[in-house]
Amino acid sequence: MIPAQFDYIAPTTLDEAVALLSQHADDAKVLAGGHSLIPAMKLRLAQPQLLVDIGRIKGLSYIREEGGQIRIGAMTTHYQIESSARLREICPLLPEAAGQIGDVQVRNKGTIGGSLAHSDPAADWPAAALALDAELRAVSSKGERGIKAADFFVDLFTTALEQGEILSEIRIPIPKARTGQAYLKAAQPASGFAVVGVAVSLVRDAAGKCEAAAVGITGVASKAYRAAAVEKALAGASLDEKMIAAAAAHATDGIDANGDLYASAQYRKHLAAVYARRAITAASR
Amino acid sequence: MKKAISVTVNGVVHHQDVEPRLLLVHLLRDVLNLTGTHIGCETSICGACTVIIDGQAVKSCTILAVQADGASVTTIEGLGTEANLHPVQEGFWEHHGLQCGYCTPGMIMAGAQLLDRISSPTADQIRHGLEGNLCRCTGYQNIVEAIQYAASKAK
Numbered sequence: 001m002i003p004a005q006f007d008y009i010a011p012t013t014l015d016e017a018v019a020l021l022s023q024h025a026d027d028a029k030v031l032a033g034g035h036s037l038i039p040a041m042k043l044r045l046a047q048p049q050l051l052v053d054i055g056r057i058k059g060l061s062y063i064r065e066e067g068g069q070i071r072i073g074a075m076t077t078h079y080q081i082e083s084s085a086r087l088r089e090i091c092p093l094l095p096e097a098a099g100q101i102g103d104v105q106v107r108n109k110g111t112i113g114g115s116l117a118h119s120d121p122a123a124d125w126p127a128a129a130l131a132l133d134a135e136l137r138a139v140s141s142k143g144e145r146g147i148k149a150a151d152f153f154v155d156l157f158t159t160a161l162e163q164g165e166i167l168s169e170i171r172i173p174i175p176k177a178r179t180g181q182a183y184l185k186a187a188q189p190a191s192g193f194a195v196v197g198v199a200v201s202l203v204r205d206a207a208g209k210c211e212a213a214a215v216g217i218t219g220v221a222s223k224a225y226r227a228a229a230v231e232k233a234l235a236g237a238s239l240d241e242k243m244i245a246a247a248a249a250h251a252t253d254g255i256d257a258n259g260d261l262y263a264s265a266q267y268r269k270h271l272a273a274v275y276a277r278r279a280i281t282a283a284s285r
Numbered sequence: 286m287k288k289a290i291s292v293t294v295n296g297v298v299h300h301q302d303v304e305p306r307l308l309l310v311h312l313l314r315d316v317l318n319l320t321g322t323h324i325g326c327e328t329s330i331c332g333a334c335t336v337i338i339d340g341q342a343v344k345s346c347t348i349l350a351v352q353a354d355g356a357s358v359t360t361i362e363g364l365g366t367e368a369n370l371h372p373v374q375e376g377f378w379e380h381h382g383l384q385c386g387y388c389t390p391g392m393i394m395a396g397a398q399l400l401d402r403i404s405s406p407t408a409d410q411i412r413h414g415l416e417g418n419l420c421r422c423t424g425y426q427n428i429v430e431a432i433q434y435a436a437s438k439a440k
């Protein structure tokens with residue numbers, strides 16, 4: 001279980017890092033926390049010639065509020081997000097999702113940027129990023145651009161990031177007053193990854209009805225997705241038990257569910273509806 | 286190809302030229318002869334290889350030695366001494382928190398991190414805090430008691 005040989009550079013600025021990536025286009029890979037990449041390299045599923053470690057770049061690890069947004073540096077660890085008292089106050093979905101990733105050691109080392117860039121179909125962050133309407137900032141030697149979470153996840157382990165681009169920051173609109181959120185997950189007992197994970201962020205009007213809801217679901221399909229039919233059923237609805245169950249039943253509308261040894265496609269669809277119902281219920285409390 | 290790194294392990298600075306692919310756990314065990322850190326699964330699951338880097342418990346089989354360049358690493362050898370055990374080590378002794386002992390160094394490092402973050406954890410918090418460490422012998426009950434002992438001892 002030893003990776004194939006590779007070269008290693010740890011630049012100290014983002015400019016240097018993107019220059020290295022454009023110089024070594026085909027054979028370089030970014031190393032963040034390494035908790036998806038190193039296991040893959042040990043299994044020789046990944047054999048990059050060069051690792052560009054972005055862990056020594058100053059100023060990629062932070063949580064701050066600016067321009068009506070929460071801004072999180074790509075190298076911020078799961079644990080830093082899990083333990084942020086401020087986030088628990090203004091956007092509890094983030095620490096709640098962070099605390100359900102892997103185990104303590106994984107959360108100490110793994111990063112939000114690494115997880116999003118990896119786009120594992122069973123990862124937790126993609127569901128949260130979708131439900132929070134996150135914008136992902138990508139930097140390359142050509143400049144910087146923003147990618148909406150809804151456009152970011154392309155397929156199994158595939159994102160909209162282009163060759164040579166580094167995900168630098170995650171921007172999330174600060175949730176409005178009367179927002180309720182929840183992340184609930186059916187974890188695979190051995191790996192801890194999501195068999196199904198449902199992230200919900202909903203806003204209620206003064207009368208308590210649902211004004212708008214965003215629902216991100218991971219684990220079910222080849223990539224995380226927004227459950228548009230659930231959101232539509234919730235918009236304008238009163239959040240009682242019956243309405244919530246009826247809306248949650250649409251959790252996998254139009255979705256091609258994955259099946260594996262642990263959970264068949266049919267079982268995953270069932271779980272998605274159950275966890276959607278529970279997550280919406282939790283978010284509307 | 287090789288990279289010069291300097292890593293402080295249990296307070297001692299080590300300068301080494303290492304291949305980038307050398308895992309931290311192999312640096313500790315094979316290069317520095319600190320075999321207290323165990324390798325269980327090699328696949329980031331079991332936690333036997335847990336060490337503390339700059340205050341954070343991590344799995345040293347999933348970290349490259351080059352990533353630890355400049356860092357301060359504590360292994361089981363550096364946690365306490367035979368004459369002066371760390372409270373978690375003492376807890377494992379007093380409460381029989383081990384049988385074969387394979388998982389123990391990792392359990393103790395993760396337990397020490399847990400008490401750093403929560404000084405009086407509940408049994409539930411202990412079980413949650415040790416979810417990254419597997420034990421095939423004890424059934425965990427005595428491990429939880431060992432950590433509870435350490436928590437009360439540290440007060």
Ligand SMILES: Cc1cc2nc3c(=O)[nH]c(=O)nc-3n(C[C@H](O)[C@H](O)[C@H](O)COP(=O)(O)OP(=O)(O)OC[C@H]3O[C@@H](n4cnc5c(N)ncnc54)[C@H](O)[C@@H]3O)c2cc1C
Binds near residue numbers: 106117193347
């Ligand atoms: C035992 C174990 C259990 C786990 N359980 C869970 C779980 O329950 N839920 C879950 O969601 N995840 C889980 N994970 C995965 C973990 O969350 C990883 O930390 C995460 O998927 C990758 O983040 P990283 O920082 O470690 O990235 P790395 O492993 O360093 O990188 C992952 C990939 O993304 C690329 N990349 C990284 N950062 C950037 C960037 N800023 N810009 C562009 N590309 C980048 C890399 O090139 C690589 O291809 C688990 C991992 C382990 C080892």
Ligand code: FES
Binds near residue numbers: 333
């Ligand atoms: S040997 Fe590192 S987690 Fe098992």
Ligand code: FES
Binds near residue numbers: 385386388
């Ligand atoms: S004591 Fe044997 S594995 Fe834990």
